Amino acid sequence: MYLTTLLLLANIYTTISAQTSNDSSSSxxxxxxxxxxxxxxxxxxxxxxxxxxxxxxxxNLSFFPTGQLGDAxxxxxxxxxxxxxxxxxxxxxLEAQEVATALLKVSNASTTPSxxxxxxxxxxxxxxxxxxxxxxxxxLDVGAYTNFTQDLYFSMERLSVNPFSLSRISPNQTLPFKLxxxxxxxxTGTTLSKLQLAGRMFVVDHxxxxxxxxxxxxxxxxxxxxxxxxxxxxxxxPLAIKTNEGADLIYTPLDSANDWFLAKTLFESNEAVFVxxxxxxxxxxxxxxxxxxxxxxxxxxxxIRGLLDLxxxxxxxxxxxxxxxxxxxxxxxxxxxxxxxxxxxxxxxxLYQNVLGRFQTNYFERWFTDHGLINxxxxxxxxxxxxxxxxxxxVDSMRVFIEAFVRSYYPTDDLISxxxxxQAWIVEANGPAQVLDFPPAPLTSRTTLVxxxxxxxxxxxxxxxxxxxxxxxxSWHLPLHPIAHYQPLPTSKGVKSVLPFLPNATHAINQxxxxxxxxxxxxxxxxxxLPALFSNPTFLARANNDTQAAAARFQTSLTKLSAVNQAKSxxxxxxxxxxxxxxRTVDPMRLPxxxxx
Ligand SMILES: *[C@@H]1O[C@H](CO)[C@@H](O)[C@H](O)[C@H]1NC(C)=O
Ligand SMILES: *[C@@H]1O[C@H](CO)[C@@H](O)[C@H](O)[C@H]1NC(C)=O
Ligand SMILES: *[C@@H]1O[C@H](CO)[C@@H](O)[C@H](O)[C@H]1NC(C)=O
Ligand SMILES: *[C@@H]1O[C@H](CO)[C@@H](O)[C@H](O)[C@H]1NC(C)=O
Ligand SMILES: *[C@@H]1O[C@H](CO)[C@@H](O)[C@H](O)[C@H]1NC(C)=O
Ligand SMILES: *[C@@H]1O[C@H](CO)[C@@H](O)[C@H](O)[C@H]1NC(C)=O
Ligand SMILES: *[C@@H]1O[C@H](CO)[C@@H](O)[C@H](O)[C@H]1NC(C)=O
Ligand SMILES: *[C@@H]1O[C@H](CO)[C@@H](O)[C@H](O)[C@H]1NC(C)=O
Ligand SMILES: *[C@@H]1O[C@H](CO)[C@@H](O)[C@H](O)[C@H]1NC(C)=O
Ligand SMILES: *[C@@H]1O[C@H](CO)[C@@H](O)[C@H](O)[C@H]1NC(C)=O
Ligand SMILES: [Fe+2]
Numbered sequence: 001m002y003l004t005t006l007l008l009l010a011n012i013y014t015t016i017s018a019q020t021s022n023d024s025s026s027s028x029x030x031x032x033x034x035x036x037x038x039x040x041x042x043x044x045x046x047x048x049x050x051x052x053x054x055x056x057x058x059x060n061l062s063f064f065p066t067g068q069l070g071d072a073x074x075x076x077x078x079x080x081x082x083x084x085x086x087x088x089x090x091x092x093x094l095e096a097q098e099v100a101t102a103l104l105k106v107s108n109a110s111t112t113p114s115x116x117x118x119x120x121x122x123x124x125x126x127x128x129x130x131x132x133x134x135x136x137x138x139x140l141d142v143g144a145y146t147n148f149t150q151d152l153y154f155s156m157e158r159l160s161v162n163p164f165s166l167s168r169i170s171p172n173q174t175l176p177f178k179l180x181x182x183x184x185x186x187x188t189g190t191t192l193s194k195l196q197l198a199g200r201m202f203v204v205d206h207x208x209x210x211x212x213x214x215x216x217x218x219x220x221x222x223x224x225x226x227x228x229x230x231x232x233x234x235x236x237x238p239l240a241i242k243t244n245e246g247a248d249l250i251y252t253p254l255d256s257a258n259d260w261f262l263a264k265t266l267f268e269s270n271e272a273v274f275v276x277x278x279x280x281x282x283x284x285x286x287x288x289x290x291x292x293x294x295x296x297x298x299x300x301x302x303x304i305r306g307l308l309d310l311x312x313x314x315x316x317x318x319x320x321x322x323x324x325x326x327x328x329x330x331x332x333x334x335x336x337x338x339x340x341x342x343x344x345x346x347x348x349x350x351l352y353q354n355v356l357g358r359f360q361t362n363y364f365e366r367w368f369t370d371h372g373l374i375n376x377x378x379x380x381x382x383x384x385x386x387x388x389x390x391x392x393x394x395v396d397s398m399r400v401f402i403e404a405f406v407r408s409y410y411p412t413d414d415l416i417s418x419x420x421x422x423q424a425w426i427v428e429a430n431g432p433a434q435v436l437d438f439p440p441a442p443l444t445s446r447t448t449l450v451x452x453x454x455x456x457x458x459x460x461x462x463x464x465x466x467x468x469x470x471x472x473x474x475s476w477h478l479p480l481h482p483i484a485h486y487q488p489l490p491t492s493k494g495v496k497s498v499l500p501f502l503p504n505a506t507h508a509i510n511q512x513x514x515x516x517x518x519x520x521x522x523x524x525x526x527x528x529x530l531p532a533l534f535s536n537p538t539f540l541a542r543a544n545n546d547t548q549a550a551a552a553r554f555q556t557s558l559t560k561l562s563a564v565n566q567a568k569s570x571x572x573x574x575x576x577x578x579x580x581x582x583x584r585t586v587d588p589m590r591l592p593x594x595x596x597x
Contacts, residue, residue: 028303028542030409031421040299044421051295053432057323059345061281061352062289063433064319069295074316081317085597089517091134096513099131103505117258120499121149124479127508135516136473138590143570143581148480151253154264155227155238156579158204159373160386161475162275162467164282166227168372168379169201176205176224177242177250187239187253190231199379202227202236202372206270207244212343219485219501220273220338221245221266234383235578241267246489259493261480262501266489268481273337275467277348281356283464284318284595286435287456290359291315293433297424303409303543304422307453310539311460313594332514336507338484358437363451364395364458384578387466390586393561394462394530399454401534401554406446406453408546413445422449461530465591472515474585478503483511520596531558533593562589 034040050069057064065074106126125145147153158166169175175196184192195201209222221243228239241263242250251263291312298305326332327341334340339347355361361370368374368388374381410416417423426443429435439448465471475481479502487501495501503511527535534540534551543551565587568576576582584590 026301028306029301044299048296057319060349061285077314077317078320092513092517095132096509099509121479132516136519137521140477141474141581147580150580151238153580155236160583163387165204165274169203171197200229210244212339214338215340218338219488220269223267223270225267247491258495258498262498265482272483279468281352283459287459289433289435293429294425297428298421302421315595336483336514360437363455386577386583395458397557398457401550402450402453404550405547406450408544410446460595464595466586469518469520469597470585470591473519476515478508518597520592528593530588530591530593531555558588562587
């Protein structure tokens with residue numbers, strides 16, 4: 001099985017190297033310097049006719065390609081994608097059966113039921129240990145098995161596996177809910193208002209799930225949670241979780257272990273839906289529409305179009321596949337989520353139109369600045385911010401490459417103004433393509449172009465995998481991260497066991513299989529990992545030598561970042577980047593260079 005995988009992927013790689021197509025096989029050249037400008041204009045005109053904007057396929061996100069060329073592109077990419085996905089799915093399917101068999105043996109062998117809640121919860125790890133070795137060869141995050149009930153584990157996941165629902169609360173903001181002062185004192189050593197005034201409070205608010213109908217037999221909260229920077233230790237910790245459903249209970253770390261753990265799972269289940277849909281809107285839908293505008297306005301020989309074609313390799317397969325096997329009626333979302341697919345897509349479309357579709361709003365540092373996670377004008381800095389720590393050097397390296405690339409083709413800003421295709425792209429993006437919050441036309445500086453291209457590369461090369469394909473298999477594990485609950489939320493505190501609320505073995509195996517089917521263990525990709533992004537032979541053959549040199553430097557710096565990631569370990573306190581688990585998701589060598597899934 002393993003050998004087949006390797007062979008098939010080697011095949012795919014050969015196809016990719018050959019397929020970055022060339023209309024006329026020439027080197028990249030700006031329209032200004034093209035020796036055959038008339039031919040070129042005709043080719044662009046053909047692109048305008050052939051690539052059209054079709055409906056979104058998944059809710060009301062950006063347009064999806066149609067037209068003669070658009071349909072052909074989607075069909076070609078879908079067929080490449082399908083042959084690979086079928087292989088991974090068959091592996092996952094076999095592994096799921098193996099887990100089910102193994103569990104049966106365990107349950108037949110055990111004569112006495114678990115006695116403590118810790119034992120009960122740890123029983124979920126039979127679903128992982130020595131299982132899924134092909135779909136998830138690296139296993140769960142180190143520390144997951146032993147440390148998953150710790151509060152610091154839970155809170156630091158907000159600063160690593162998903163920092164995009166978290167915001168710092170400003171001193172003058174109205175709090176979404178209040179806690180009794182004696183409760184806040186017992187947890188934080190100070191009062192709620194002092195904590196807020198000191199800029200130490202953070203919120204995650206999923207209360208917008210409250211209006212959404214749940215599917216029969218499935219339940220979920222619509223949690224609002226507070227986190228805080230501890231006035232003495234400086235640790236980032238959980239303060240409270242309010243469910244906003246049923247009895248609308250407010251849980252805190254002072255509750256019984258069962259109650260508090262249940263509250264955490266309710267919160268995590270909201271996070272799972274949020275992050276899954278965030279990745280669809282904020283990475284796929286945005287990168288695709290910006291590229292579609294480029295397909296219609298720039299000739300294939302345009303260096304900027306060449307770069308966009310490279311980073312958007314196979315991207316259009318994903319929304320199509322999503323519409324046929326994930327978000328279809330009765331599909332994987334309906335089977336696993338508390339909300340059905342059309343409900344969750346409707347919710348997500350509003351999020352896309354208001355926030356996630358907005359191009360500049362989502363720039364890497366701007367997002368975290370706007371949400372008070374870096375460079376906050378009030379409150380102390382976060383002691384550790386693993387997502388930022390790991391992703392920033394990757395984005396910095398991307399920017400260094402893009403700067404060299406842009407400068408090599410545009411020695412002056414003036415050339416930007418003279419590039420009719422480039423300008424047409426910006427106009428198209430702001431106009432017919434309806435890219436939200438895109439830099440306005442006309443483009444006047446290389447810096448803005450570097451910002452646009454760096455952001456596109458961040459979306460496709462790292463943000464996507466940090467939240468989705470690279471993360472699910474290692475970090476979104478049970479029992480802490482169920483996608484749905486299976487009992488109505490309790491009407492009072494004091495639950496005897498968390499188990500009845502959590503997925504049973506059948507649902508649990510389905511959940512793990514679903515998440516693992518997004519994993520693409522990338523050492524198998526051989527040339528398609530993130531460090532090799534700009535070293536694609538076809539791209540380099542057409543690029544100038546400054547770009548070639550910059551691509552080699554990029555590969556070297558990302559390979560070094562990978563080594564840093566692989567050297568992560570626990571310190572004396574059993575922490576890594578301030579967390580009781582080793583978060584390995586953003587290891588460039590393990591990430592694909594493209595929107596793989
Ligand atoms: C690309 O250019 C090469 C060399 O001129 C040519 O042989 C090949 O057919 C071209 N490929 C495409 C897809 O146009
Ligand atoms: C999609 O959202 C936009 C912006 O809110 C709205 O104008 C448009 O009518 C919506 N389209 C559909 C099909 O719902
Ligand atoms: C487990 O027990 C059930 C019945 O209790 C039996 O049908 C099944 O074969 C047993 N499985 C194994 C693997 O022993
Ligand atoms: C709250 O404070 C921020 C920054 O300190 C300020 O921009 C905002 O206008 C204030 N809001 C209100 C409601 O006073
Ligand atoms: C807080 O005070 C209430 C009564 O006002 C009491 O029931 C509760 O146990 C106290 N909680 C703590 C943590 O002291
Ligand atoms: C999804 O849920 C909504 C709201 O309950 C319902 O109207 C719709 O028919 C459901 N769709 C499917 C395909 O089950
Ligand atoms: C944010 O703060 C860091 C230091 O913590 C600084 O290096 C950086 O320039 C600041 N960024 C912005 C956008 O202000
Ligand atoms: C889990 O619950 C589902 C119903 O929601 C049921 O069909 C299935 O048999 C259960 N699995 C186990 C192992 O109990
Ligand atoms: C760049 O490539 C050209 C040939 O295409 C070569 O003549 C030139 O020396 C190269 N420049 C550098 C700096 O390597
Ligand atoms: C986390 O788990 C590892 C073992 O998996 C252990 O070495 C480490 O001390 C734990 N950290 C904490 C804070 O408990
Ligand atoms: Fe994806």
